[in-house]
Amino acid sequence: MGERQPPQGESGRRLVSWKAIAGYLGVSVRTAQKWERERGLPVHRTPGKRATVFASARELDAWAAAGVGEPPAWGGRWKWAGAAVLVFLGAVLLHALYREHGADPHSWSFAANTLVIFDAHGVPLWRKSLPPQPANRLHPDAGSHTQVQIADLDSDGRSEVVVGYVTDQPPESRVDCYSADGELRWTFQPGKQVRTPHKEFSSSFDVRAVAVIPAHPPSVAVASVHAVAFPSEVALLSPDGAVLSEYWHSGYLTDLAVGDVDGDARPELLAGGVNQAERAAELVVLDPEEMNGCSREPQECQLLDLGPPVERLRLIFPKTCLARRLGNGRNRVSRITLGPETVAVQVEETPHRYNLVYRLRRPGLKLSGVEVGSAIPRVHNELYKLGLVDHRWSDRDLKSLHHLGVIAPRAVLAEPSS
Numbered sequence: 001m002g003e004r005q006p007p008q009g010e011s012g013r014r015l016v017s018w019k020a021i022a023g024y025l026g027v028s029v030r031t032a033q034k035w036e037r038e039r040g041l042p043v044h045r046t047p048g049k050r051a052t053v054f055a056s057a058r059e060l061d062a063w064a065a066a067g068v069g070e071p072p073a074w075g076g077r078w079k080w081a082g083a084a085v086l087v088f089l090g091a092v093l094l095h096a097l098y099r100e101h102g103a104d105p106h107s108w109s110f111a112a113n114t115l116v117i118f119d120a121h122g123v124p125l126w127r128k129s130l131p132p133q134p135a136n137r138l139h140p141d142a143g144s145h146t147q148v149q150i151a152d153l154d155s156d157g158r159s160e161v162v163v164g165y166v167t168d169q170p171p172e173s174r175v176d177c178y179s180a181d182g183e184l185r186w187t188f189q190p191g192k193q194v195r196t197p198h199k200e201f202s203s204s205f206d207v208r209a210v211a212v213i214p215a216h217p218p219s220v221a222v223a224s225v226h227a228v229a230f231p232s233e234v235a236l237l238s239p240d241g242a243v244l245s246e247y248w249h250s251g252y253l254t255d256l257a258v259g260d261v262d263g264d265a266r267p268e269l270l271a272g273g274v275n276q277a278e279r280a281a282e283l284v285v286l287d288p289e290e291m292n293g294c295s296r297e298p299q300e301c302q303l304l305d306l307g308p309p310v311e312r313l314r315l316i317f318p319k320t321c322l323a324r325r326l327g328n329g330r331n332r333v334s335r336i337t338l339g340p341e342t343v344a345v346q347v348e349e350t351p352h353r354y355n356l357v358y359r360l361r362r363p364g365l366k367l368s369g370v371e372v373g374s375a376i377p378r379v380h381n382e383l384y385k386l387g388l389v390d391h392r393w394s395d396r397d398l399k400s401l402h403h404l405g406v407i408a409p410r411a412v413l414a415e416p417s418s
Contacts (some may be wrong), residue, residue: 098128126182164207263363272333316405
């Protein structure tokens with residue numbers, strides 16, 4: 001008795017064996033078997049221990065037409081490649097539409113004189129090549145001179161990008177404001193010729209810090225320092241780059257911070273750096289709505305013809321022996337950080353090393369404590385062993401750090417004479 005054959009299907013065509021079924025579908029035997037297990041490929045078997053697989057061509061055609069399977073191998077590779085191209089083009093189109101209808105500057109990076117602006121998802125929006133920046137300048141904190149702020153200045157729902165930098169070619173410093181799409185909107189160049197009773201200063205000033213003041217409308221504060229000497233300017237700019245007011249200071253103001261420090265629900269502008277007359281770290285608190293004039297200093301440091309100062313508060317920080325022996329006789333405010341309850345003022349006792357942190361309570365800016373760490377006492381005692389200071393570190397040194405000099409020039413002062 002011969003082997004039992006499977007019945008004929010309605011199509012009149014019968015595919016016997018996995019090889020025949022796979023060949024009809026244009027796939028490998030393994031793929032056809034996988035489709036049977038996972039996707040219901042209509043394959044039949046004859047009864048008995050030596051069962052034979054068979055399939056009806058009509059059933060296979062109906063199964064394929066229902067879209068249950070995958071494309072046949074003869075066209076699958078090209079169809080999948082085409083699908084990948086369509087997905088890619090769709091992603092490019094969606095990204096273009098996203099940029100056109102709401103992509104907004106969110107963060108930035110700066111390397112090799114190139115500024116790159118990213119959206120909230122880390123996707124680059126645009127980039128600008130800036131002129132080469134100097135490796136060094138003759139002011140207290142030579143280093144990176146690029147400052148970037150991202151904020152909605154004109155209340156149109158999209159953020160502008162404000163960039164302050166120093167260049168070598170040609171030697172200059174300026175602030176550029178770009179739209180959300182990277183178009184230049186305005187440029188500001190700081191500085192002008194100023195003088196003391198004994199010296200005149202050129203108009204060459206370097207941008208040291210940029211900050212946005214969140215008022216209605218917002219404003220942009222720019223701190224700049226003379227390229228080779230000590231005067232500083234803090235300029236307040238409107239959203240379109242016009243100068244609203246200027247505060248001048250006979251010292252180095254190299255860091256800015258913004259926040260309400262007196263509890264009146266209005267932001268103050270904090271500027272930190274060096275008091276030139278005292279050669280000591282200084283914090284200046286300004287009211288953006290009133291700041292003007294020039295700081296009052298001893299006659300030899302006083303800038304002339306700039307009007308009396310309109311300031312809220314100035315704090316002078318004491319110097320340790322490290323500042324006197326290793327810091328060229330001075331220390332400086334290097335960073336201002338506003339927290340929910342305190343303002344942290346970082347003071348460098350030597351260039352780029354040995355920091356103290358003064359914590360000032362909000363509101364009022366009363367001193368709540370000084371963080372010294374272990375490095376300053378250790379180096380102080382090493383200087384004592386070398387005979388460079390006349391005493392070991394003690395509680396007396398720690399207590400001396402709590403004596404801040406306070407200047408509150410609320411009264412209108414007469415303009416100094418030349």
